[in-house]
Every structure is written in C-alpha cells, then in structure tokens.
Amino acid sequence: MDQSDIQTFSRNEEFTIFDRHLPHWGQSGTLCFITWRLNDSLPKAVLDRLDAELSEVHRSFDIGSKYPTVASLPIEKRTQCYWDEFAVRDRFLDRGLGNCLLRKPEHAEAVLESLLRFDVDRYFLTDAVVMPNHAHFIAAFPATELMLFQCENWKRFTGRRINKSEGQTGEFWQVDQFDHLIRTDDYFEYFRRYIAENPIKANLQKGEFLHYQKKLDQ
CATH class of the missing domain: 1.10.287 (Helix Hairpins)
Known part of the structure; x- marks a missing residue:
C-alpha cells in the first residue's frame, strides 16, 4: 500500500462492523486510530x-x-x-499504572519494530507512539478483515517476545482493543497530534516512550 491507497471513512462505500468485547468498524483502505493496553495496565x-x-x-x-x-x-x-x-x-x-514494561527501551523498540516491519507491504502506518503501559497508532489496511487479524498477530508476536525476555508467561496485552475509523482529514490531523502529544500530557521524559510519524505528501 502507498499513500494513494488510503482514505478517510466514507458512508458511500462498503464497511463492516465486527462485534467482540467492543465493536470494530472496518473499511478497506480507511485510516484507523488504534489503542492497545497492557494486561496489567x-x-x-x-x-x-x-x-x-x-x-x-x-x-x-x-x-x-x-x-x-x-x-x-x-x-x-x-x-x-x-x-x-x-x-x-x-x-x-x-x-502509568501496572508494571509498565514498555518503559524499557528494548521492549518499546520491539513493539515499534513489529508495527513497521511490513509497513507498505501489508498495511500503511502513518503514526505510532509506544508508552509505558499502552500504545496508539494510525494505520490503514487493504481489506476489512485484515485489521483484527494483523493486530492479533502483532500482539501475539510482541507479547511472546517480551514475556520471554522477562522470563514470564501469561497474557501480555489486554485481549481487545479500541479502534476508531477516521472520518475526515481534520480528524486525521487531530489524531496525529493526539499521538504526538500524549507522552507530554502523561509527563513522560525522553527515553520513556517511542514516537514515530511518517512524512506524507501534501
């Protein structure tokens, strides 16, 4: 995928609603704001x-x-x-409740590295922030069913990797996630700012979080 493949939500195009612990809306190529939290957060x-x-x-x-x-x-x-x-x-x-294992730079790097690994090939990621006990990112997926599938793979891979490093077992990430299809270009800019500013609002210092923002064509 590249920038020409992404869009904001359109009611005139087909979309899907998945019901799990929370409802999840999906639409091919539509930018989505996603939040994960650690199981003990x-x-x-x-x-x-x-x-x-x-x-x-x-x-x-x-x-x-x-x-x-x-x-x-x-x-x-x-x-x-x-x-x-x-x-x-x-x-x-x-x-910053819980053990906040993502405060450790090597664990935050493992999460961001995983998010970026198949960027463009399988999805299009524009922004991400990894904080001590949760992560936010914006991505678009080529098909509606791929969002939850890809997120489950990311969480499974990073959870196992970090658990192994810590010598522990059990659920690393909370099972479900919050996701929100982005409806307009203005909202897209709002969510990009939200991701960039969240560590500041949480009073985090340099080295306690990782932030990524892709430069996009105007």
Whole structure:
C-alpha cells in the first residue's frame, strides 16, 4: 500500500462492523486510530473508580433510562459514547499504572519494530507512539478483515517476545482493543497530534516512550 491507497471513512462505500468485547468498524483502505493496553495496565484497585466514571458517561447518554445499552444508541451518539469511554480509560492509562514494561527501551523498540516491519507491504502506518503501559497508532489496511487479524498477530508476536525476555508467561496485552475509523482529514490531523502529544500530557521524559510519524505528501 502507498499513500494513494488510503482514505478517510466514507458512508458511500462498503464497511463492516465486527462485534467482540467492543465493536470494530472496518473499511478497506480507511485510516484507523488504534489503542492497545497492557494486561496489567488497569489494576483491580482502580477499576472501581474507572467503572464509576464510565457510569457517569453512560448516564450522560441516557443509558439505563432511555436506552438499555450503548449498542442501542443511534449511531452518531454511539460513536461519541465509545469515544468518551476511550477518553476516560486513556486518562487512567496515562497515570502509568501496572508494571509498565514498555518503559524499557528494548521492549518499546520491539513493539515499534513489529508495527513497521511490513509497513507498505501489508498495511500503511502513518503514526505510532509506544508508552509505558499502552500504545496508539494510525494505520490503514487493504481489506476489512485484515485489521483484527494483523493486530492479533502483532500482539501475539510482541507479547511472546517480551514475556520471554522477562522470563514470564501469561497474557501480555489486554485481549481487545479500541479502534476508531477516521472520518475526515481534520480528524486525521487531530489524531496525529493526539499521538504526538500524549507522552507530554502523561509527563513522560525522553527515553520513556517511542514516537514515530511518517512524512506524507501534501
């Protein structure tokens, strides 16, 4: 893939919705903002606080009163609700909870190296940041079913590699992921800035994160 193959989301073209723990929208060649977190990044001690804040988000969308679930919201409200949920979770992630194994440069490099390994051949990656307990990136895939397949492969490979290095076993990454199809060029620029600025907002120092941004043709 090259830059001419990528686009923002179009309602006039075919797209697919996959339902797992979270819904995942896919569209061929469409840029997608993706977030992974480490399996221990939200310890049980903070989950009650997180759940309380998520409940506030749900109440603001009349979940439990007018609508039984998030999935029953009209599509535009549902998208906004999922994004508001993400913002709450990401704020907790930025606190640097858990063992934060990706703070180690060699582990962060393993993740970024894996993301870039088949860039252009299998997908088109524009931006990425690897932080102590989570990662954000933007990529487009040539077919809708390839996004989740590629992400599962990335997570399996990097998880095994880092677990082996640490002499440990078990789930390294949290099973599901947050992903969001990018709808306009303005939103694309917003997400690029979000990725670049997230380490600053999390008060990380040089050497505690890795940031990548591809130079694109105007």
